[in-house]
Amino acid sequence: MNRTIKQNFFYSHTPEVVWEFLTNAELIAQWLMPNDFQPVVGHDFTFRIRPIPEFEFDGIIYCKVLEMIPHKRLSYSWKGGPGDGRINLDSVVEWTLTKKDNGTELSLVHSGLMENVSIYNAMTKGWMENMAKIAGLIKPTTNGTTKA
Amino acid sequence: MLTKDSLTINSLAENFDMSRPAVSKHIKILYSAGFISIEDIGRERYCMLKQDGFDELQNWINFFDSFWKNKMKKLETLLNNKINKK
Numbered sequence: 001m002n003r004t005i006k007q008n009f010f011y012s013h014t015p016e017v018v019w020e021f022l023t024n025a026e027l028i029a030q031w032l033m034p035n036d037f038q039p040v041v042g043h044d045f046t047f048r049i050r051p052i053p054e055f056e057f058d059g060i061i062y063c064k065v066l067e068m069i070p071h072k073r074l075s076y077s078w079k080g081g082p083g084d085g086r087i088n089l090d091s092v093v094e095w096t097l098t099k100k101d102n103g104t105e106l107s108l109v110h111s112g113l114m115e116n117v118s119i120y121n122a123m124t125k126g127w128m129e130n131m132a133k134i135a136g137l138i139k140p141t142t143n144g145t146t147k148a
Numbered sequence: 149m150l151t152k153d154s155l156t157i158n159s160l161a162e163n164f165d166m167s168r169p170a171v172s173k174h175i176k177i178l179y180s181a182g183f184i185s186i187e188d189i190g191r192e193r194y195c196m197l198k199q200d201g202f203d204e205l206q207n208w209i210n211f212f213d214s215f216w217k218n219k220m221k222k223l224e225t226l227l228n229n230k231i232n233k234k
Contacts, residue, residue, distance in 0.1 A: 005213050005216060007213075007216050009221075009223075009224065011223070011224060013227050017230075018227070021223060021226065021227065030226055031219060031223040031225075031226045032219055032222075032223075052211075055208060055211070089208075106223075108216055108220070113208055113212060
């Protein structure tokens with residue numbers, strides 16, 4: 001079960017141009033989501049999107065700028081929940097820009113995606129291995145509904 | 149009684165060299181997260197794995213995987229339009 005998303009994309013534009021689109025709130029809104037981002041480490045901001053009731057997500061993503069190296073690296077925390085104070089998404093988004101001869105390679109790492117499902121909070125790593133053993137010992141049924 | 153489709157709490161404890169109370173505690177957590185279902189048959193509790201509990205976890209990843217692919221492509225279009233407008 002993979003907990004991190006890694007994606008790379010090449011753009012035939014300079015890192016300076018790509019950086020603008022990652023750090024200017026109006027530009028960010030044009031491709032990502034409405035936001036109040038500011039390129040300041042420690043700045044708290046939000047993204048707004050449609051709610052997803054199936055994921056107990058009210059559509060607001062709470063972020064804090066964690067790291068910033070102009071034209072090279074940007075990372076922020078990315079948290080969400082149902083809107084009643086509970087957090088069930090506690091992840092980190094990291095952007096890395098690498099200058100290439102004819103453009104920029106933009107890499108995205110979105111990590112921590114599994115960590116805040118409540119089950120994992122209560123489990124130790126050792127138990128994760130036991131889960132795999134259980135999966136091997138018990139045949140799964142599909143005639144139930146989840147309670148999460 | 150041990151069947152291929154379910155395990156009793158006692159046999160789980162035996163299999164994992166864990167005390168019965170410890171297994172019960174973990175079973176409760178797994179149950180409330182929707183990974184297993186529990187049935188009381190006679191004097192034993194039987195646990196069954198629920199595949200859709202795992203599927204739900206995987207969907208969170210799948211959601212963001214598509215989400216980001218979509219957004220990165222949108223950024224590309226935006227960047228290219230910016231250049232074309234000059």
